[in-house]
Amino acid sequence: MGEQERPRRRGQGELEAEVLAVLQEAPGPQGTAWVQERLGGSLAYTTVITILTRLLAKGAVTREKSGRSFVWTPAADEAGLAALRMRRVLDGESDREAVLARFVTGLAPGDEQVLRALLERAGEAQPEG
Template identity: 45%
Template sequence: MMMAGDRRPPGDLERTVMETLRSAARPLTPREVQNLLGGDLAYTTVLTILTRLYDKGLLDRQRVGRAHAYSPVTDEAGMTVRRLHQVLDEAPGREIVLARFLGSLSRRDGQLVREMLRELDARQAPDEGD
């Protein structure tokens, strides 16, 4: 149990949640993950972590009643994404690592990244009616 003022290392909670999901025999709901982690974390904290991991492409989810059940992605692309996130979470100077990586891309890969970022921005832009 952590004391007041104690902070987890960056990525520690995500790693713990991923380990919990990997050790499960089936997809788990946020409440089940919360209970397996000892119940010390707020439900909203667990849900936020699961949502972030899903958004990063590290988890699959399926509807179970009113909630979702989450499981680790097992395809090769998903595993590569997971490893990249681990490296970034553990690296001092995240921005430096990202800048050097982007600077090392071929012209073709750089163009592909730019196109993907434009598409992502377009999907995340608020509707004009909002």
Template identity: 50%
Template sequence: MSTTQPASEADSSDPKRRRPGQLETQVVTILVEAAGPLTPGEVRDRLDPTGGLSYSTVVTTLTRLFDKGAVSRQRDGRAYRYGAVRDAAALVAERMSRLLAAEADHTSVLRRFVGTLDERDEQILRTLLGEHPDT
């Protein structure tokens, strides 16, 4: 009997592997910080100057972000140039909202989420909730 893990389990512990949504967040951050819209090649060069990230991965990520309304794009010759519509924090917040909306028991999800926060983040959340009193 083999004790090796299936490839999918082994890959999830790979420190070089990005977390879900991490590449999108990195791409949006690059676009926010850029002086103007960037081509996929320019995004790739800023993301990974060593060239380990494929051009097609960047194009796919930018296309998904465009479909979500997180980036804009404009034709530039045969290619597109992309610009940020929202910042990375808005993208992560939207992802969190979608995940919460997918679960019927919001109370349990939120309780468990708050339970995983460190003291600093829990205090930030309490402060933010205090700024929005019940109406």
């Protein structure tokens, strides 16, 4: 007996990234059906709405009323979405300093140098008070 091939199940983060990528290629705000179609139609309409609503809650997309439904616009790219996830995790911790310290000490040397350079640039960009 041959095994039936089932489509690979994608994780929430992967689906969110796919939806964001589709919206970033859009010529403007788009409806849920448009997003569903660009994803290949493999996801149920309600699943696409759920993903868009999660992205809205994370600040990665915006929506506006259009007739009886909504149109969606990306507010963040994949890097922005990852940053939002990181911030949400950090905001959920009581000892932010300890979490940040562990994060920094766990970075690869190249990543640590990038972070140092970014922090320096951010410090230079802030007006003196």
